[in-house]
Amino acid sequence: MAKFPALPATVDRYVREFLNRLAGRSGNAGDRAVLHSELAELGLAKEKGQRLSLPASAVGSITDTLEPVQSIVTVTGDGGGTTAPDAPTPAAGLSSNGIFGAVILEWDAPAYNGHNHTEVWRAQVDDRAQASLVxxxxxxxxxxxxxxxxxxxxxxxxxxxxxxxxxxNALAGTAGQGTAIISLADLMLESPELSEQPFSVRNIGTEGSPDYVLVFNGYLAVNGPVNISQLQSGELQNGTALTVGQGSIELSTGSDGFGQMVITGSGGIATNDYLVLKEGRIESYIYTASSGHVRYKEVRRTESGIGRHNQSVVIPAYFKSQPTINLYPRDITVYNADYPDQSQRLELYHSTPMPHGAIEGAWVFKPYARLLAGGWQQDGGQERPLPGGQQYHHLYQRRWIR
Known part of the structure; x- marks a missing residue:
């Protein structure tokens, strides 16, 4: 029996005792398991057929997989002995069957005593002299x-x-050729670890107009590039990425677990500027050798319009969160040409944007404007400063307010 490795300490005590007995480490002398290959090497038995893997069900008897080697024994005066095996008979009944990328060869089982093995020879031309043992x-x-x-x-x-x-078996060779078409029978896999076949055929059409597709039932691990000519539907798990065009486009998940699309230059984002589309937002990043990637800006939706002082302005329902309001003057004229040395300052401000009460998703606010002026004023033929040196003027009114 092949050398059995030492068992780890975590192995169950009963399992350990059973395996040690099979390996001959415990029990009575001679209590040791024997492999099929060891019996074949001793010439005591030979396997029935060729099994590519273990049987799917338990073997009832050793004779299900082994058969004894028939030898001729003659008895002599000194106690007997074993004669030499029979001369091998010519092989017969060779046939071939092409499957996907392979050829299955079968021949008649030998009927002479003392058979050991069968050689398989192959050539690309029908000339046995050019064949080689495979x-x-x-x-x-x-x-x-x-x-x-x-x-x-x-x-x-x-x-x-x-x-x-x-x-x-013959002077002429038996032709055999693998196919480029997978038949359903070729997809049947035999393994003791398989509880069900990984492949199935499904009709995604109708009974009158069938459209059969091959379905892979399991997880697929690919070592190397994958070319997808048509992807009807699919899903990327977290932590995986699909790159397109020399890494210039990447579909993946961010560190927060949300799906994103990254658009950049050839070779990926390592030393390139890039754009990220995630959760309905667009963010751009600039790369510099000294600072690495620095967020440049976030592209947002903007709305513009004209409003008057103290007017209720409604923002359309395009903003999921509270929008930011920026006010700019539409027109500023000279406050009073008779007093050019008078300072003027326009102040613009607005109320806090609030959700609209009747329009879902809309916002409403009120803008305010006032002109702050400072200096002297002619009053009753005499000049005197205004209280505090300032005076206020509301744009929508044409009067002074002290």
């Missing part, structure tokens, strides 16, 4: 995975336990 098997079946649709020619011959080689 496999040795103790069964009567072999799958040659070519990975392509190239036409090959095959021959087989038997070898007994003494190393004696028999004749080839």
């Amino acid at each position: 496999h040795e098997t103790n069964g009567s079946r072999y799958t040659d995975v070519t990975g392509n649709t190239t036409l090959h020619y095959y021959w087989v011959r038997h070898v007994n336990s003494a190393g004696q080689v028999g004749g080839f």
Whole structure:
């Protein structure tokens, strides 16, 4: 039996005792498991067929997978002995079946005593002299995975336990060619770890006009680039990204978990300016070698219009949060040409924007304006300063207010 590794301390006590007994580390002398390959090496048994993986169900008896090697025993006066195996008979019944990227070869099981294995030879031309040995098997079946649709020619011959080689199955080769079309039967996978097949075929059309598609039932891990000609629907998990155009466009999730689109130059955002679209907002970042990426600005929606002093102004329902109001004067004329040395200052301010009571999503506010002036004023033929040296004038009125 192959060397059994030491068991970790976390293994259950009963499991440990069972495995140590199989490995011959405990129990009575000679209590040790024997592998199929060890029996075959000793020439005591041979496997039935060729199994690419473990059986899906439990094996009821060792004879389900092994058969004894038939040897001829003669009895002599000194107690007996074993004669040499039979000469191998020529192989027969070779056939081929092409599947996706591979060729399945089968032949008749040998009927002579002392058989050890069968050789599989292959060439790209129908000339046995140019063929080369590609496999040795103790069964009567072999799958040659070519990975392509190239036409090959095959021959087989038997070898007994003494190393004696028999004749080839025929002078002409048996043609075999892998296909480029996957049949549903080729997608059936045999593994003890599979609870269900990973592939299925589904009709997404109607019974009268069927449209069959292949469905992959499981998780897909791809090592390398993926070319998607048409993606009808799909979803990227958090922490994954889909890049387009040398990394200039990226669909991914930000550190906050929200989906985003990043648009930048060739090679990604490492040393480029970039734009981010996320949660309905657009943000831009500028790259400098000294500071790295610095947020430049956030693009926002703007609305403009003309309002009068103390007028209720309604902002359309485009803003999800409280908007920012900026007021600018429409027109400023000379306050009083008779007093050019008089200082003037226009003050603009507004009330706090509040949600509109009747229009959902709209906002309302009131703008205010006043002109602040300072200096001297002619009053009754005499000049005197205004109280505090200032006087106020509301734009929508034409009177002084002290």
